[in-house]
Amino acid sequence: MLTPSAISNILESPEVRQWGTVPLDGFIGPAHVSTIIGSRPYEFFAEEYRKPVVIAGFEPLDVMQAILMLVKQVNEGRAVVENEFSRAVTRDGNLKAQNLVAEVFELRRQFEWRGLNVVPYSGLRIRKGFAEFDAEKRFPVEYVSVADNKACECGAILRGVKKPQDCKLFGTVCTPENPVGSCMVSSEGACAAHYTYGRYKDFQ
Numbered sequence: 001m002l003t004p005s006a007i008s009n010i011l012e013s014p015e016v017r018q019w020g021t022v023p024l025d026g027f028i029g030p031a032h033v034s035t036i037i038g039s040r041p042y043e044f045f046a047e048e049y050r051k052p053v054v055i056a057g058f059e060p061l062d063v064m065q066a067i068l069m070l071v072k073q074v075n076e077g078r079a080v081v082e083n084e085f086s087r088a089v090t091r092d093g094n095l096k097a098q099n100l101v102a103e104v105f106e107l108r109r110q111f112e113w114r115g116l117n118v119v120p121y122s123g124l125r126i127r128k129g130f131a132e133f134d135a136e137k138r139f140p141v142e143y144v145s146v147a148d149n150k151a152c153e154c155g156a157i158l159r160g161v162k163k164p165q166d167c168k169l170f171g172t173v174c175t176p177e178n179p180v181g182s183c184m185v186s187s188e189g190a191c192a193a194h195y196t197y198g199r200y201k202d203f204q
């Protein structure tokens with residue numbers, strides 16, 4: 001998913017924009033995406049929505065430092081883009097990679113994502129000139145939309161308005177061994193991470 005459109009979708013979601021306010025303090029910018037797109041695309045969110053953004057690397061110390069940088073911005077009333085992962089991310093990103101992506105891929109008008117539903121201009125598809133490498137063109141597999149389980153709160157969790165432990169299925173019906181929703185599928189999903197590292201604190 002294209003990160004700027006994911007952030008826009010979250011910030012413009014009616015669940016998040018309660019009475020015109022956005023109850024999110026800021027964003028941690030993803031390391032891998034930002035090495036390609038750079039830090040510049042996040043400047044819009046810092047300016048337009050007054051939300052601080054700190055791009056973080058992958059190591060635990062990177063994430064902790066990025067959170068500290070975010071907390072400092074919030075405490076000082078600042079909302080700018082800061083780059084904790086300066087050893088790999090520049091403001092303009094990797095221009096060579098950006099040009100190659102633009103050569104091979106084009107924007108889709110819309111795409112359906114688990115948890116977020118249909119988001120306009122949020123994904124890419126392979127251009128006609130490279131159709132021989134496009135599995136969607138080569139194999140006659142029909143697209144079938146599969147609705148999320150009604151009890152799954154992934155959409156609200158992805159938007160930061162609910163926590164994994166607010167879901168009735170968390171840790172009982174839904175576990176990393178038997179994931180019901182997308183947030184439990186991979187180890188970096190919010191529900192899987194809370195199941196592995198955070199749920200013990202819920203009972204303290």
Ligand code: SF4
Nearest residue numbers: 152153167174181191
């Ligand atoms: S615990 Fe499972 S069902 Fe509940 S929100 Fe998370 S992924 Fe969805």
